[in-house]
Each structure stands twice: as structure tokens, then as C-alpha cells.
């Protein structure tokens with residue numbers, strides 16, 4: 387894909403997502419780079435993972451964080467270890483599920499194409515939201531992520547997830563299409579995840595079909611990536627309105 | 637200057653109003669007033685008065701090693717009494733001094749400081765899943781250099797009204813009996829005093845021997861630590877008295893603003909005008925001169941963060957970062973900063 391196409395994609399992307407596309411390219415983009423830094427210290431890890439266990443009942447709240455601290459042998463006041471409070475809890479789920487993806491995924495045979503691998507990876511990552519029991523609370527997490535001060539970190543994490551997926555799918559090429567691939571996968575994943583939070587169907591079949599329509603769109607229309615992104619941006623806006631109408635303060 | 641302070645306080649006021657009081661994260665992150673611009677012009681640390689490779693054994697401190705009193709160097713033994721004198725002389729005009737130094741916004745900083753700490757134990761869920769016994773006890777808070785009880789009052793108010801906690805207790809401690817007397821006056825006959833939720837302790841922060849180890853949930857020190865002769869010793873005492881999981885929290889002026897132009901302006905104000913105003917308002921130029929200089933002598937945020945780690949605390953945020961990422965939070969362009977540490981379990 388030429389650089390002009392990349393530029394056009396960038397310009398058509400909703401302003402809130404542009405930042406993601408503008409990150410400086412690295413010579414290699416797979417997640418071993420991210421994993422090299424010790425992501426969480428022992429105390430943070432035990433408190434946050436205990437706290438996540440309280441999310442199905444208490445939501446992504448200060449309560450869950452406090453209960454997690456108590457479970458880990460800490461005090462109510464110890465949640466001061468997390469300067470961003472509930473966003474730190476959300477981010478912990480994002481980071482740990484991104485890093486855990488490589489252990490969850492198994493491709494049935496070698497002949498799986500990159501496209502099918504990506505589809506499986508997205509579904510597997512979405513399944514992690516169900517398995518950890520947080521999917522019913524994920525709208526709250528999206529609301530927290532959409533607060534102005536949390537948007538940059540949330541987009542960075544979404545970009546890292548897309549990198550990880552392309553890497554696990556075996557596509558390690560870093561070329562002119564890199565931005566586009568990263569952006570399209572990020573956009574599709576974000577849209578599918580938002581869809582998942584409202585999905586009432588058995589075993590999230592509707593989400594799966596929704597995902598397939600988006601992937602098909604990408605395959606057939608190709609350059610219409612920006613359309614998908616625009617759609618995701620629109621959905622994010624709609625999401626905020628939906629939550630506001632439910633009385634969530636954002 | 638007036639317009640700057642006005643604008644900043646309006647920002648603060650807005651963020652205060654729009655934030656749900658029980659959600660700490662949104663207030664702690666509010667970019668409108670927490671700036672974490674990196675500071676590159678950190679001056680070399682002031683010469684240490686102790687050989688860092690040879691920590692003195694307890695009780696054998698070289699007590700006559702010279703230390704700083706503002707910009708004049710005096711023997712350590714004298715510093716505590718000189719500081720005591722300063723605060724005796726400014727005790728009554730003390731609020732004026734804080735207003736001058738903080739451009740009038742120290743009250744908002746204190747509100748923010750307390751709101752983010754979120755003291756008090758909240759009931760969990762409508763059914764109160766929390767065992768009653770924890771709720772019975774409340775928290776033990778120690779407000780060091782608590783002087784007039786400004787922070788203590790906010791802690792108790794927050795615990796009571798926001799977290800519906802009627803038990804949490806604050807000990808106000810200060811080296812200076814006259815400052816403590818102001819605090820006693822403030823709480824005399826109050827509900828908190830009647831309920832036995834506040835008491836007073838005259839003590840040097842470097843030696844809290846009357847307070848048992850592992851007994852405190854939250855240790856706070858607001859605009860106090862820069863006056864301590866041996867800050868490292870005070871940090872070690874904080875670590876000792878805190879329970880595992882307990883929190884050390886410090887609100888303090890910073891020696892340099894993140895923006896060098898503003899820093900120059902602010903220096904002119906603080907070094908030029910404040911001692912003069914001190915003379916006019918309180919008839920005491922020297923004490924105000926000392927207060928201004930003691931800020932200049934205080935370590936920069938990164939250095940102070942390292943001292944907190946050195947004492948054994950876990951510092952929020954990542955290694956080596958600046959601002960919130962590095963374990964502290966700058967307030968109002970970095971005129972002041974909040975540092976925290978958690979005692980590991």
C-alpha cells in the first residue's frame with residue numbers, strides 16, 4: 387500500500403484515533419518488546435488480580451480495588467498505590483489478557499492463513515472477556531477508558547494488542563502498510579468489543595457474525611478501512627451517549 | 637500574578653465541582669491542574685551533611701554536624717529550636733504565609749490531597765459485605781507537622797461525610813506547642829473531639845518513640861517535611877509506625893517550577909516580596925525569609941521520590957519516570973507536589 391494511501395487513511399480517521407496511527411514505527415513490533423519491561427510489580431499484580439475477581443459483582447469501581455487490596459493482605463488505604471484508580475484496574479485486564487493471548491491461542495493446522503488466524507485471535511481475545519466474568523461490566527470499563535485523560539493510554543494499549551495479534555498470526559512484515567494493518571485491526575477489534583457488551587445472543591454468536599461482516603468488508607473493500615474506523619469512532623460516541631443515558635458519569 | 641492565581645484557582649474549583657467525591661481517580665488525574673512537564677534543570681543536590689556510606693547508628697548521630705537553616709548553615713542541634721521559633725512567631729499569621737507562598741491556592745491543594753487519599757473505611761455494597769469488626773475500628777491517621785489541624789479537619793470530614801465512617805481517628809502531631817495549641821482551639825467542643833476521634837501529640841517527627849510500630853494506616857505531612865533537620869530519619873520513623881500496607885503521603889512546595897520562565901518570576905515573588913510582606917503583615921521579616929529559603933533547600937521531586945524508596949516504601953508509578961509516572965504528582969505547574977509511598981506487606 388502506498389504512503390499516500392496511508393496518509394489518506396490517517397486523515398480520514400476520527401481525530402481521537404489518529405494518535406494511535408501516528409506512533410513512531412519500530413523496527414519490529416511484536417509484543418516481546420512490551421514484555422521485556424517488568425510490567426507490574428509483585429504487590430501491584432496481587433492486588434489488581436484479586437480486585438478483578440470482584441469486578442463481576444462490584445464493577446470497575448474503587449470498591450473492587452479496595453476489596454482486592456484487602457484480599458491480598460493490604461489495607462483499604464493501600465489502593466493509593468494506583469494513581470489512576472479504576473483505570474489502573476481496567477488497564478491491568480487489558481495488559482494481562484494481551485500478554486496471555488499467546489497461551490490461549492492454538493491454531494488447528496499450519497495451513498491456516500493469516501486472515502483466519504486473525505479472526506481466531508480476535509475471537510479468543512473476546513472470549514477472555516467472557517471467561518474472566520467481566521464482560522457484563524465492560525461497558526463501565528469503556529466509559530472509564532473514554533475519559534479524556536485515559537484516551538491516550540487506552541489507544542496505546544489497543545495498538546499493542548493489534549501488534550500482538552499480527553505477530554501471533556505470523557505477519558511480521560514492517561512495511562508501508564504497517565499503519566494501515568495496525569489501524570484496521572484496532573478498529574475492528576474495538577468495534578467488535580463494543581458490540582460484545584450489548585450482545586444478548588447465545589455464546590455471543592451475534593458478535594461473531596458482526597466480526598465476520600467487518601472482516602469481509604476489509605477483505606473486499608480493502609481501502610475502505612477508514613470507513614470501518616469511522617464506524618468505530620461513531621460507535622464510541624454512541625456508546626458514551628448510551629452510558630450517559632444510563633446515568634454513568636462520563 | 638493575581639490573574640494567574642485566579643485562573644488556576646478557577647480550574648481547581650471546576651475540577652472539584654465536577655468530580656464525584658468518592659471517585660479518586662478522576663481528581664488525581666485532572667490534567668487541568670496537575671502538570672507533569674519534565675524538569676531538566678534540576679540543580680545538583682545540596683551538599684549532604686552526612687556521609688551517606690556511613691549511616692549513623694541510632695543514638696550516635698553526629699548531632700553537631702552543620703545543617704541548613706534556610707541559606708545559613710548552623711549546627712544541627714540548633715536547627716530544631718530555630719525552626720520552633722519560626723513557627724512560634726508565625727503561628728497566628730500562618731495562613732497568610734501559606735496564601736502568599738501558594739498564590740492563594742493551598743486550601744484547594746489540601747482538599748485535593750485529602751480527596752485523593754480517600755481516608756475512612758467505606759461500607760461495601762448495600763448489604764455491607766465488610767465484616768463489622770473492620771468497620772468498628774476505622775483507620776488510625778497520623779498527621780505530622782499537623783500544626784493548626786487543617787489537614788486533620790479535612791481527613792475527618794472526608795471519612796465521615798464521604799465514607800460514612802464514624803470511627804476513623806486522627807492524631808495531630810507537631811514539634812511546636814504553640815501550633816498545637818491552635819489545633820486544640822480549632823477542635824475544642826467539636827463533635828470529633830467529643831467522640832474521641834482526635835488527639836494531640838507534641839513530638840519531633842524524627843523520633844516518634846511514643847507511637848508503636850505497625851500501628852498507623854495513613855501518615856500525612858503537609859508543608860512540614862522541608863523543616864525537618866534529618867528528613868531521612870523522619871522517613872524511617874514513618875515507615876516504622878505504619879502498618880504493612882499503610883500509606884505515607886506528603887504535600888510540599890517544590891524548589892523549582894517546571895517552566896523556567898515562570899520559575900524566575902515565582903522566585904522574584906517569593907524571595908523579594910514575601911519577606912517584605914511578612915515584615916509588614918506580621919512584623920517579622922526573618923521568619924518569612926526562612927520559610928522561603930527552606931523551600932529552595934528542599935530536594936527536587938525525583939530526588940525526594942528516591943528518598944522515599946530508600947526508606948523502604950513502594951512508590952506508585954514506574955521507575956525513572958517523571959511526574960505521575962515517576963511516583964509523584966505536580967500541582968499548579970509544580971509549585972507544589974504530592975508524594976506517596978506504600979509500606980509493602
Ligand SMILES: C[S@@+](CC[C@H](N)C(=O)[O-])C[C@H]1O[C@@H](n2cnc3c(N)ncnc32)[C@H](O)[C@@H]1O
Pocket residue numbers: 716719720723780781782783784785786787809810811812815839840841842857858859860863864865
Ligand atoms: C508550614 S507548617 C504546616 C502546618 C499544617 N500541616 C498545614 O499544612 O497547614 C509546618 C509545621 O511543621 C512543624 N515542624 C517543624 N519541624 C518539625 C519537626 N522536626 N517535627 C514535627 N513538626 C515539625 C512546625 O512546627 C509547623 O507547625
